[in-house]
Amino acid sequence: MxxxxxxxxxxxxxxxxxxxxxxxxxxxxxxxxxxxxxxxxxxxxxxxxxxxxxxxxxxxxxxxxxxxxxxxxTGHESVLLDVTKFGAVGDGKTSDTAAIQAAICACPADGTVYLPAGQYLTTPIFLKSDMTFWLDEGAVLLGETDRKKYPVLPGMTMSTDEKDEYNLGTWEGNPLDNFASLVTAIDAQNLDIIGPGTIDGNAQNADWWKDAKVKRIAWRPKTLFLCRCRKVRVQGVTVQNSPCWTVHPYYSDDLAFLNLYIHNPSDSPNTDGLDPESCSNVRVLGTVISVGDDCMAIKSGKYYMALKHHKVTENVQIRNCKFERGHGSVTVGSEAAGGVRDVRVSQCEFIGTDRGLRIKTRRGRGERSVLDDILFENIMMEGVHMPFTVNMFYFCDPDGHSDYVQNQAPAPVDEMTPVIGSITGRHISCTGVSSCVLCAVGLPESPIGKLCFEDIKVSFAPEAERVPERPVMMDNFDEMSGRSIYAKNVRELVLSDVEISGAADGEPELVGVERQSVSGLEYV
Missing domain, CATH: 2.60.40.10 (Immunoglobulins)
Known part of the structure; x- marks a missing residue:
């Protein structure tokens, strides 16, 4: 081997x-x-x-x-700095923020800041370039529960000459004030965060999950936030109980997330596992995610950021991972106004999530919101209710239920119109499906470009175990149960060697599909 x-x-x-x-x-x-x-x-x-x-x-x-x-x-290490030598207690009660931050500030290039076993109660700590942050076996970085002790990252600050903007805070794709994350790195490079210890947001003992969509002082923090960083590697760490999105790389490049375990309760709001936003060259290998929202959501901001600070998310490799529970296993969108391209998801297990491949966008994301060249292959899905969903009427925004977003009549194609290009799934096994196999709804004025599914084998759960669900989050769309394939407003649909067992219907329902190539579609 x-x-x-x-x-x-x-x-x-x-x-x-x-x-x-x-x-x-x-x-x-x-x-x-x-x-x-x-x-x-x-x-x-x-x-x-x-x-x-x-x-x-x-x-x-x-x-x-x-x-x-x-x-x-192994890599070079100039010095090992034990945080307990700087006064950290690690008893889970004493605030260790200052001691740990002192060790970080004192760390020279190629040095390691070391947390031995213990519970280190802290407010956000800030990492820097050219260092390793090592949480040893039994070490837990534990978040303070009082939000008033958390610093705020301003959304936008004008440069002194008023010619530019300096962005720090971000909330759901917009540059808004939010609390600093428990572990924060800004403009850092050559940074390693290694385990096997734990970064614990401690949100279950705070009020972060109460009135989650209400801004109180600032918007909720993530647990690990990488802002404009480069060459960051995170290995073997458990990240859990996050106030909001768990691991959030933002405008960062050359990232590796290896053998992480990311866990939040299933009912915790907006606790996505890993959300690269406006990032390039991202590798996620051997990682297990079980959370209360999307396991992974690949993003590139809303319209303002795409217009003023445009950065495509591209070259994302997700391999040999396991994604459990959550709303989607791997999602693209919906805050993807800057575009997403070249995504490869392979050799992964999707277990018990609502959706497997999940693409979501809407009018208003803009013409730079091109979601293209997305490939899922060699995937095993078990108990995933809806393996493949593509939705261009996504309604989870303040104006998401407006007539502009939800009207299914053709609208003018303009600078606010998003695009979905090519999406491919191949060599995929799905067992225990309940709602539908594929549900894809494009805009009438901007149909989905190409959907290609090859070598797909699907079996539905018994009828008594199916719960009717709405596969795409849009208005005026019925729940489904036992449905095979529904596609609307698609330029090209390719189905090759697709076997579907136990469906309630016996053929695809295609509406406004311009070209279709079907070979080897079999209902059992």
Missing amino acids: DFKIVEVFNRSVTIELESEAVFRQQAEFGVYINGEKSLMTDKNVVSVMGLLPDTKYKIGVDAGGELVEKEFV
């Missing part, structure tokens, strides 16, 4: 098996460091912690008695 070394840190390494298996192997295998067994696992992406910096190692994978090994050298 061959593997590749994905990333080498100063005290850890991440590898990925070169296998077509989805997320995990059928049996556990051994991972060895210098010939000694380090751990047993069945996961395709594995991180080994507890190494020493500036050291040559051999890492090996035992594939049925044959040990395949590769060499690597």
Whole structure:
């Protein structure tokens, strides 16, 4: 069994098996460091912690008695700064913010700020460039519950010469004041955040989830916020109980999220797992997400940010991950006015989410909102109610129910009209479907460009277990149960080698589909 070394840190390494298996192997295998067994696992992406910096190692994978090994050298570390030496107590009661921030400020280039086991109660801490932030086994960074102790990041500040804007705060795609996140990095580069410890927003013990859509002082914080950062890697950390979106990279590039575990209660509001917004070159590998909203939502802001600070989100790779519960497994939109392109989702498990592939936009996102070249392949969905949904009438905005957004008559094509290009799904298995397999609704004036689904095998849950649901969040759209394929306002629909078992209907319902290519569509 061959593997590749994905990333080498100063005290850890991440590898990925070169296998077509989805997320995990059928049996556990051994991972060895210098010939000694380090751990047993069945996961395709594995991180080994507890190494020493500036050291040559051999890492090996035992594939049925044959040990395949590769060499690597851990990264350089200039100094290790233990936060307890700066006065951090770690008892979960004493405020450790100042001590941890002092260690960060004192950390030289290539240094590591180290949190040993303990509960470190803090308000937001701010990381910087050229450092490692290491939460060891049993270390918990625990968020204070009093919002009045959290600094506010202003949405926009005019430059002194009044020719430019400086953006810090953001809320649902707009530049608005929001509280700083428990871990915040602004304009940082060459930053590593490594585990196996925990970053805990502690929202269940605060009032962040109460009246969640009401602004109180400022908008709710995330738990990990990366603003205009570059070359950031996050490995092996648990992030949980977030006040709002959990991990939010924003206008950042060259990012790696490896073997994270992101968890929020299923009823926690707007607690998306990982939301790259106006970011490029993003890798998400071996990560498990179970949250109260979309597991991942790929975004690029609302109209103002796309107009004044345009940045496409592009080159996003999501591989060997597991997404559970939540409204969508991997979502594109709806705040995607800057456009999203070149998204690859592969070898992932989607378990018990409402939707699998979820695309959402609406009139008003603008002509730069082009969602294109999105590929899902080699996916296993289990208990996903609606595997594929595409919606250009999304209503979750203050004006989302207005006639402008929801009117299904053709509107003029102008600078406010969004575009959906090519979306492909192939080599996908879906079991326990309840509502529908594919529900796609384009704008009459801007139909969905191309939907292509190849080698798809679907089985519905028994009729008694199905709950009628509205697959797309738009007005004047009926609930569905046991439906196979519904497509409206689509330029081209390709269905090839699609098998659907247990559907209540026996053929697709196509409305305003300009071209269709159907081969090997079988109802069982």
